[in-house]
Amino acid sequence: xxxxxIRRLLQVPLVLLAIVVVTFSxxxxxxxxxxxxxxxxxxxxxxxxxxxxxxxxxxxxFLGQYLAQVSGVGWLLGWDxxxxxxxPSMRHPDWTVNEIIGAGFPxxxxxxxxxxxxxxxxxxxxxxxxxxxPGSWMDACTQLVALIGISxxxxxxxxxxIMLLAAKFRLFPIAGWGTPAHAIxxxxxxxxxxxxxxxxxxxxxxxxxxNTDHMRTARAKGLSRRAAAIRHGLKNAFLPVLSFxxxxxxxxxxxxxxxxxxxxxxxxxxxxxxAVLGKDITLVxxxxxxxxLLLVLLNLLVDVLYAWIDPRIxxxxxxxx
Amino acid sequence: MRWIAWTVIIVVVAWIALSxxxxxxxxxxxxxxxxxxxxxxxxxxxxQDLRIARSLFEGLCTTASDSREFAPGVAxxxxxxxxxxxxxxxxxxxxxxxxxxxxxxGDFRDAWRRLLLPDTAADYTELLFSVRGAREFFSWRTKAxxxxxxxxxxxxxxxxxxxxxxxxxxxxxxGISTPDAHTLVVELDNPVPYWLDLCAFPTLAxxxxxxxxxxxxxxxxxxxxxxxPGWTKPGVLVSNGPMKLAEWKYKRGMRLEPNEMYVGANxxxxxxxxxxxxxxxxxxxxxxxxxxxxxxxxxxxxxxADLAEASANWLARHRDEYELRxxxxxxxxxxxAALPDPxxxxxxxxxxxxxxxxGTDFWSFNCRPTLPGGRLxxxxxxxxxxxxxxxxxKEALTKSxxxxxxxxxxxxxxxxSIDGYLSPAGLPFDLPxxxxxxxxxxxxxxxxxxxxxxxxxxxxxxxxxxxxTGNPRVKNxxxxxxxxxxxxxxxxxxxxxxxxxxxxxxxxxGDFMIARGGWYGDYGDPTTFLDLSRTGNGNNDRAFxxxxxxxxxAQAERELDPAKRLAILSQAERLLFEVEMPILPxxxxxxxxxxxxxxxxxxxxxxxxxxxxxxxxxxxxxxxKPAP
Numbered sequence: 001x002x003x004x005x006i007r008r009l010l011q012v013p014l015v016l017l018a019i020v021v022v023t024f025s026x027x028x029x030x031x032x033x034x035x036x037x038x039x040x041x042x043x044x045x046x047x048x049x050x051x052x053x054x055x056x057x058x059x060x061x062f063l064g065q066y067l068a069q070v071s072g073v074g075w076l077l078g079w080d081x082x083x084x085x086x087x088p089s090m091r092h093p094d095w096t097v098n099e100i101i102g103a104g105f106p107x108x109x110x111x112x113x114x115x116x117x118x119x120x121x122x123x124x125x126x127x128x129x130x131x132x133x134p135g136s137w138m139d140a141c142t143q144l145v146a147l148i149g150i151s152x153x154x155x156x157x158x159x160x161x162i163m164l165l166a167a168k169f170r171l172f173p174i175a176g177w178g179t180p181a182h183a184i185x186x187x188x189x190x191x192x193x194x195x196x197x198x199x200x201x202x203x204x205x206x207x208x209x210x211n212t213d214h215m216r217t218a219r220a221k222g223l224s225r226r227a228a229a230i231r232h233g234l235k236n237a238f239l240p241v242l243s244f245x246x247x248x249x250x251x252x253x254x255x256x257x258x259x260x261x262x263x264x265x266x267x268x269x270x271x272x273x274x275a276v277l278g279k280d281i282t283l284v285x286x287x288x289x290x291x292x293l294l295l296v297l298l299n300l301l302v303d304v305l306y307a308w309i310d311p312r313i314x315x316x317x318x319x320x321x
Numbered sequence: 322m323r324w325i326a327w328t329v330i331i332v333v334v335a336w337i338a339l340s341x342x343x344x345x346x347x348x349x350x351x352x353x354x355x356x357x358x359x360x361x362x363x364x365x366x367x368x369q370d371l372r373i374a375r376s377l378f379e380g381l382c383t384t385a386s387d388s389r390e391f392a393p394g395v396a397x398x399x400x401x402x403x404x405x406x407x408x409x410x411x412x413x414x415x416x417x418x419x420x421x422x423x424x425x426x427g428d429f430r431d432a433w434r435r436l437l438l439p440d441t442a443a444d445y446t447e448l449l450f451s452v453r454g455a456r457e458f459f460s461w462r463t464k465a466x467x468x469x470x471x472x473x474x475x476x477x478x479x480x481x482x483x484x485x486x487x488x489x490x491x492x493x494x495x496g497i498s499t500p501d502a503h504t505l506v507v508e509l510d511n512p513v514p515y516w517l518d519l520c521a522f523p524t525l526a527x528x529x530x531x532x533x534x535x536x537x538x539x540x541x542x543x544x545x546x547x548x549x550p551g552w553t554k555p556g557v558l559v560s561n562g563p564m565k566l567a568e569w570k571y572k573r574g575m576r577l578e579p580n581e582m583y584v585g586a587n588x589x590x591x592x593x594x595x596x597x598x599x600x601x602x603x604x605x606x607x608x609x610x611x612x613x614x615x616x617x618x619x620x621x622x623x624x625x626a627d628l629a630e631a632s633a634n635w636l637a638r639h640r641d642e643y644e645l646r647x648x649x650x651x652x653x654x655x656x657x658a659a660l661p662d663p664x665x666x667x668x669x670x671x672x673x674x675x676x677x678x679x680g681t682d683f684w685s686f687n688c689r690p691t692l693p694g695g696r697l698x699x700x701x702x703x704x705x706x707x708x709x710x711x712x713x714x715k716e717a718l719t720k721s722x723x724x725x726x727x728x729x730x731x732x733x734x735x736x737x738s739i740d741g742y743l744s745p746a747g748l749p750f751d752l753p754x755x756x757x758x759x760x761x762x763x764x765x766x767x768x769x770x771x772x773x774x775x776x777x778x779x780x781x782x783x784x785x786x787x788x789x790t791g792n793p794r795v796k797n798x799x800x801x802x803x804x805x806x807x808x809x810x811x812x813x814x815x816x817x818x819x820x821x822x823x824x825x826x827x828x829x830x831g832d833f834m835i836a837r838g839g840w841y842g843d844y845g846d847p848t849t850f851l852d853l854s855r856t857g858n859g860n861n862d863r864a865f866x867x868x869x870x871x872x873x874x875a876q877a878e879r880e881l882d883p884a885k886r887l888a889i890l891s892q893a894e895r896l897l898f899e900v901e902m903p904i905l906p907x908x909x910x911x912x913x914x915x916x917x918x919x920x921x922x923x924x925x926x927x928x929x930x931x932x933x934x935x936x937x938x939x940x941x942x943x944x945x946k947p948a949p
Contacts, residue, residue, distance in 0.1 A: 031826050048463075052470070052543055094359045094553045095571055103571040117331040159603075167607050174611050175604045176597065177573060264599045264608075266572040279822065 001307065008300050012293070013071075019292045020070070020285060024063055027276075027284050034090040034279040054090060066282075070289070086286040091278045097286035100271055105290060108255030108267035111183060115190035115252050116245070122191065123198025123241075130199065131206025131237065132229055142199060149196030158189040158262035175264035186263045190256055194248055198241050205237030212236075235309055242309065246302035250295040254287070348576055348595035350921060350937045352616035353605045356572060356598040360553035362526040363436045366444035368841070371523050372618070373596065376564040376577060376934040378526035379585055381410050381429070381505070382517055384931050389740060389845055391517045392586060395424050395527065395561065396505075405512025405881055406453075410520075412503040417582040418529050419565045426499035428527035434491050436524060439463045440546045445524040448843070451516070453496030453508045461494070462487055469544035480539040484546060511878045514886065515846035522844065529559035563587045563935035564594070572598055577934060590923060590938035606915070615921050615939075618932070620673065620913035623793060626724035628673045629913060635669035636660075653926060654918040658940070672917045675725065679929040680841035680910040681733050681850070684786075684802070688865040688903050689831045699782060700834055704762035706902040709835070711748050711755035712809040713802060719908050722801045723794055727908035732898045733840070733850045735909045738928055742847055742887045745895035748902070752809050759810055766811050773811045781812045787833035790818040795837050798907070802835075828862045838862065838904065842929065847890045848874070854903055865903035870896050 033047065033056065055062040068074035072083035086097035126146060130139040165185065166172045172185050206229060209215055218228040255269025268287060275283035307313045355369045362374050375383075381396040396410040416424040433452075436443050437459050450456045469475075469483055496508030509516065519525060536552035539545070551557060555566045563583045568576035574597040579589035597614060599605040602622040608614045620628070636643060639660045646656035663669035686700045686709070699705050715729040728736070731747025759765075764773040764781055773781045784806065788799045796818060803814035819827065827833055840860075842849040852858055855874060856866040873893035880886040897903065912930055923936035 031823060052466075052545070088550050092358065092550075092571075093361065093364060094550050096550050099550070100571055103573070113331060113334075117328050121328050162604070162607060167611065170611065173613060174607045175599060175601075176608070176613070261601055262604065264597075264601060264604050266570070270572070270600075277820065277822065 001304070005300065005304065008303075012296050015296055016289060016292055017067075019288060020067065021063070023285050023288045024059075024066070024281070027279065027281050028059055030276070030279045034281060062281075066285070086289070087282040089275075089280055089283045091275070091280040091283070097282050100283060101268065101286055101290055104255070104266060104268035104271050107177060107265060108260070108269060109253045111186050111190060111259070111265065111267060112249065112251075112253030112255070114183060114187035116194060116249050118187055118191035119194035119198055119248075120245075122195040124202060126195070126199035127202025127206065127241075128230075128234075130203035131210075132226060134203070134207045139203070142203070146196040146199045149192045149199075152192075154189050154193070154256060154258045155262055157192055158185070158259055161185045161189055162262070177265050182263075182265075186259050186265055189262070190252060190259045194252065197244060197248070201240045201244055202237055205240050206233055209233035209237045239306065239310060242302055242305055246298045247295060250291065250298050253294060254291045347613075348593040349591040349939055350593075350616070350934075351595040351597060351614045352618055352937075353599045353608065353614050354596050354618045356600070357569075357575060357596065360558065360566065360569070361548070362523050362528070363432060363441055363443045363445075365524060369596075369618070372932050373575065373577070373934065374523035374526065375562070375931060376587075376589075376594075377558075377560045377562045377566060378523055379416075379562045379583075379587075380522065380526045381412075381520040383585075383587065383933075384518075384521045384927060384929075389928060391521060394521065394585065395429075396520075399517075401516075405514075406509045408507045408509070408516060410505040410507070412505065413584065414503050415584045416561065417584065418559050418561050419580050419582050420529075420532075420559050421582060422529065422531070422559075423502070424527060424561050425502040426505040427502065428529065429505050429525075430497050430499055431530045432526060432528035433497055434488075434495075435528060437462075437491075437495070438487075438546060439466065443524065445522075445843075448519055448522065448524060451509050451511065451513045453510050454494035455496075458491055458494045461490055466544055470542075475542050477539065477541045480541045480544045483544045484539050512881055514883050515844045515848075518844035518846065527561060529561075532557065532559040563589045563933075567593070574598060579935075587933060587935050589935040591935075594934045594937055609915055615916060616924070616937075617913075617915035620915045625673075625913050628670065628915070629675050629725060631663075631668050631670045632673040633675075634667070635663045635671060638669075654922055654924065657918040671919070672915050674914040674916070675911050676914060676926065676930060677728065677735065677738075677928075678841065678910040678912045679735060679738055680839065681730050681735060682727070682798075682907045682910055683730075683733065683838045683840070684905045684907065685828075685833075685836045685838045685863045686903055686905065687831055687834050687836070688863045692834070693830060693832050697782060698834065699762075699764075702762050703901050704758045705764070706905075707748060707900075708755045708758035708762065708764075708810060709806060710902050710905045711751045711758065713805055713905065713907070714750045715907055716750070718798060718801055722797050723908070725911055725913075727911050729908045730906040732894055733853070733904060733906055734842075734847045734894060738842075739845055739847060739887075741884060743891050745891060745899060747898040747906070755810060764812075771811050772813065782834075784812055784814040785817060785834040786814055787817050787819065787824055787827055787835070788837040789821050789824045791821065799837065831864060835905075836862065839910070841910070845929070847887070847894065848877070851890060851893055851897075854897055863903045865901070867896070867901055870901070 033051070051057045055065065065074075066087065068077075069080055069085045069087060074080040075083035086101070089095050089097050089100055092100065126142040130142040133139055162174060162185065166174045172181050173179070176182055210229065210233060215228055215233055218232045219225070223231070255267040255272070257269040257273045259265070260267040260270040268290070271283060272287040275287065354372070355367070357373065358367045358370050359365050360370070360374065360377065362378050365371060365374060379394045381394050381399070382391045383394045385392050395412050395416045397413045399408060399410045401408050412424065412426055414423070418424060433449060435441050436446060437449055437455055439459060439462055446459065450459075465483060465487065469479070498506045500506060513519070533548060533552050537546060537548045540547050555569050558566050560566065560580065561583070563580060563585065564577040565580040566575065567578040574595055577594045577596075578592070599608060602620075605614070605617050606620070606622050609617055622628070642660060643656050646659055647653070651659070657671060660671070663671050686706045687698055688701060689698060690701045692698045719725065719727045719729055730736070731749065732744045734742065734744055736744045759773060763775050766772060767774045767778060786799055786803060788795050790796070799816050803816060806812050806814055828836055840850060840853060851874060853860050854865050854870060855861065856871050870893055873889055873896065877886050877889040877893070880889060898906070914924065916924060919940060919942060921937060921939055923933075923938050925932055925936070
């Protein structure tokens with residue numbers, strides 16, 4: 001297991017390098033100059049000076065310096081004062097990308113983790129209800145609710161929650177960030193689609209499990225349907241949910257643009273969309289890096305958990321993918 | 322059930338992580354604003370940044386609250402020479418930076434030099450180009466940097482040498498001198514009647530060079546003087562205005578508190594003012610309704626016309642009493658606060674205020690002879706431009722499309738916004754004349770199909786209308802305009818909505834026939850609008866070029882008599898909007914504020930909506946802030 005983890009960790013820098021290069025090429029291809037804002041246009045000499053200052057006229061030099069700066073190689077060689085410097089934001093001259101991510105990521109991660117926790121809770125209960133009695137009216141109800149959860153976009157649920165719980169009953173603050181109360185509605189809004197997916201995955205997993213040999217054995221030795229399902233079926237039925245959870249957690253933690261906008265939450269998702277629209281090259285690459293790193297690490301965690309839950313999987317003999 | 326336990330643990334951990342944030346007591350005044358871009362006075366150009374900078378920094382003079390007069394700022398008094406070209410400012414020797422250092426004339430010189438450096442990449446560099454030698458200095462430095470980059474010496478010694486040479490060149494070339502620590506002398510190329518207006522503009526605010534130096538380095542490869550992010554953060558930023566930066570969290574807001582070192586006339590009235598960025602327009606209204614913000618500085622919710630109407634209805638019912646109170650010397654807010662409460666049953670409200678802004682909403686005609694790819698551009702012909710302009714019923718636009726009843730515009734400079742300036746009449750809505758103009762240009766419906774054709778029988782090219790997506794107002798106007806031109810002139814229009822950045826690219830390349838535009842003036846002079854149409858101006862998206870117009874602007878620059886100068890400028894604007902018509906002005910912009918005058922005061926009705934946050938405060942009647 002340790003060898004597997006080490007091997008996977010060694011792949012991380014290569015994966016990140018590939019992602020940086022691809023992202024950089026894509027962002028570079030977005031038309032427009034990040035230095036040009038809406039409204040007043042600076043004279044051409046100024047645009048040229050800005051291009052030079054940020055090396056926007058020399059993409060290869062830009063990428064080279066960026067890689068050295070971000071990887072810490074530049075620091076090791078004594079070129080840079082600090083390692084892992086994601087550079088200054090091009091559209092927010094008063095902030096570095098490290099500061100922006102440092103401010104936005106904890107917010108998004110809190111909402112994301114909370115949302116995943118809520119989703120797990122709701123999703124598992126709904127999945128159990130449906131999975132234990134497939135075809136019953138309770139199953140139909142949970143399936144319908146799950147379908148609605150998947151289909152209704154967050155800006156609708158978010159706005160509805162604000163209108164009802166914040167504006168009408170004043171149970172929560174309307175927008176902003178700072179107290180635990182500010183986090184509840186965004187967490188709930190973000191959790192609903194995830195909860196719905198989990199419910200569906202778990203329900204179908206359980207239904208499948210109920211027809212397996214080991215479940216029949218469990219029933220034969222006298223366990224009730226429910227006890228057998230929970231004690232022997234749930235673990236296996238949970239496997240598809242687990243593989244869904246890895247990327248889902250990464251998605252939730254890196255922030256949802258819609259939820260963050262509706263609730264005026266200063267998270268990473270909003271910065272990312274605005275950065276792409278404004279062609280803020282350094283900020284886009286910084287956020288993509290964080291997202292990629294999170295995704296890789298969470299997928300690794302899921303693989304390890306897989307082995308822990310399902311003893312049939314032997315990581316020691318898995319070849320590097 | 323083990324994982325349920327895990328779920329609970331994760332929730333608890335997330336909860337604790339959140340509770341770590343120590344929540345502060347709400348500020349005395351909290352207002353919603355667009356997101357702040359920078360607090361570097363020389364680099365800023367966004368309205369929301371300038372608004373905060375007006376209270377963080379103080380220039381040589383300040384604009385008065387409700388009029389176009391100027392009040393002393395750091396300068397106690399000033400003199401202008403008889404030829405109008407030399408200004409001498411005498412600074413208040415008691416003026417202090419927020420760290421206790423005296424504010425000196427050198428701080429202004431350093432700031433203005435910084436504004437003039439291409440390295441700073443300031444949006445408003447051109448504001449100083451009327452100073453003798455400023456433009457030359459800017460070009461000199463641009464050239465020197467290019468040569469440095471092309472040269473073969475790229476070490477810190479060479480970069481430092483270039484910087485030393487730059488400072489010497491600045492002193493030698495530019496007409497800014499500091500005879501002593503409290504005197505600043507500025508020499509201009511030509512008399513500039515709006516010079517004091519510029520001195521009150523936040524980008525010309527002084528800079529505390531010592532605190533900036535710690536964040537500045539000279540890049541050895543490019544020779545560029547670079548300041549790294551960080552010096553504008555709370556605790557680092559040294560400012561000289563009535564307020565100081567107490568807190569600034571990225572996209573979470575800002576908190577300003579009184580600057581104890583400030584000795585000027587605008588001492589802060591509130592204990593703290595908080596700025597929160599709320600992007601979603603509807604969320605902002607809900608936050609206001611719940612009492613967590615006091616003022617929405619730009620109400621953009623789609624239902625704002627209805628909100629404005631609710632306030633207008635209430636005011637209409639009490640118009641006589643309102644006029645009486647204004648006549649007795651009450652301010653607008655005092656009068657509004659004293660009127661009887663709005664009747665919720667009638668859907669009335671007291672808190673939506675429609676104010677004229679110093680800007681004009683317009684559409685641009687592409688004046689280039691041909692379109693990209695050599696396509697025919699019918700709008701190169703001024704007769705066609707005049708025809709299109711006269712076929713627009715602007716009254717109907719502001720009444721039924723924008724629904725805000727903005728004052729309609731036939732010229733670019735907002736009518737009556739500049740003392741002594743007589744706006745030309747422009748061209749009114751006149752459909753028969755519009756058709757006649759189009760016919761004179763050769764476009765007549767020759768085969769009776771309702772579409773105009775030229776002599777060869779080719780129909781008028783489909784008009785390519787470019788607009789920026791994201792603002793429903795713009796799209797609605799575009800649809801209405803296309804309808805008016807189709808029905809009135811017999812031409813087909815095609816709307817082409819693009820995201821801001823992409824639309825800008827098309828504007829730059831001249832890839833449009835008619836495009837959405839708009840402009841806010843920066844200082845109280847017609848040139849802030851007329852310069853847009855000068856040949857080669859960076860904001861002249863239309864590529865309009867007219868020798869007679871350029872000559873009139875040049876003549877005005879040399880004119881010493883202010884009244885004569887304004888008459889020349891008026892003549893120039895007449896040429897634009899009665900003859901050439903490169904721009905189709907629709908209406909004056911309005912800004913909608915949302916605040917309750919019974920709860921807060923200090924918002925000015927300045928003609929350019931220059932707000933001073935230091936003057937905001939709660940009324941005595943509402944000292945207890947309602948819980949959010």
